[in-house]
Amino acid sequence: NAGVTQTPKFRVLKTGQSMTLLCAQDMNHEYMYWYRQDPGMGLRLIHYSVGEGTTAKGEVPDGYNVSRLKKQNFLLGLESAAPSQTSVYFCASSWDGTGGYEQYFGPGTRLTVT
Amino acid sequence: AQKITQTQPGMFVQEKEAVTLDCTYDTSDQSYGLFWYKQPSSGEMIFLIYQGSYDEQNATEGRYSLNFQKARKSANLVISASQLGDSAMYFCAMREVYNQGGKLIFGQGTELSVKP
Numbered sequence: 001n002a003g004v005t006q007t008p009k010f011r012v013l014k015t016g017q018s019m020t021l022l023c024a025q026d027m028n029h030e031y032m033y034w035y036r037q038d039p040g041m042g043l044r045l046i047h048y049s050v051g052e053g054t055t056a057k058g059e060v061p062d063g064y065n066v067s068r069l070k071k072q073n074f075l076l077g078l079e080s081a082a083p084s085q086t087s088v089y090f091c092a093s094s095w096d097g098t099g100g101y102e103q104y105f106g107p108g109t110r111l112t113v114t
Numbered sequence: 115a116q117k118i119t120q121t122q123p124g125m126f127v128q129e130k131e132a133v134t135l136d137c138t139y140d141t142s143d144q145s146y147g148l149f150w151y152k153q154p155s156s157g158e159m160i161f162l163i164y165q166g167s168y169d170e171q172n173a174t175e176g177r178y179s180l181n182f183q184k185a186r187k188s189a190n191l192v193i194s195a196s197q198l199g200d201s202a203m204y205f206c207a208m209r210e211v212y213n214q215g216g217k218l219i220f221g222q223g224t225e226l227s228v229k230p
């Protein structure tokens with residue numbers, strides 16, 4: 001049982017390049033989330049999904065797109081990377097969006113845009 | 115708008131002593147949940163403890179307890195008998211029950227250092 005996994009763990013991009021971050025979970029969770037973590041700012045929600053085929057914007061969605069074609073996978077895309085997108089990206093999943101269901105986090109992806 | 119505030123950027127505690135990490139929140143909803151996560155230097159986020167807004171008793175999980183004061187809108191984390199392995203960043207987070215998607219709003223974090 002791997003929990004939540006993220007690919008890749010590290011990536012360096014040049015400004016204007018594109019890439020896709022992959023998140024996979026094997027817990028049959030309905031809800032999945034993408035956050036970014038910047039120094040001194042905690043985690044901020046980029047996009048989320050409440051089930052296969054659904055996505056919604058979070059707090060900081062600009063410059064990112066997402067897709068959830070399969071229940072276990074949640075992809076985060078950067079179409080044209082900018083230095084402001086240098087951050088650590090975390091994927092998380094949860095059984096439900098209510099009550100005490102905690103979010104399980106992946107190990108993170110450290111992205112640098114030069 | 116919902117907001118989480120952690121006013122202690124860094125804290126030091128002696129090994130085996132207790133420490134309290136502060137968290138205040140702002141919400142207009144009556145139904146919400148409060149979470150604490152630990153982030154060690156390795157980077158992963160580890161769930162510690164949960165408190166629901168209607169829970170009458172403070173949550174406890176082993177050496178972790180949550181001092182929930184609803185009227186003050188505070189949800190402080192208490193770690194008893196600190197260990198060297200408790201050195202990490204600690205994040206307080208809130209979820210409004212009826213917001214779509216169960217989104218978590220995080221505070222800025224508190225870095226705890228445990229001294230031997």
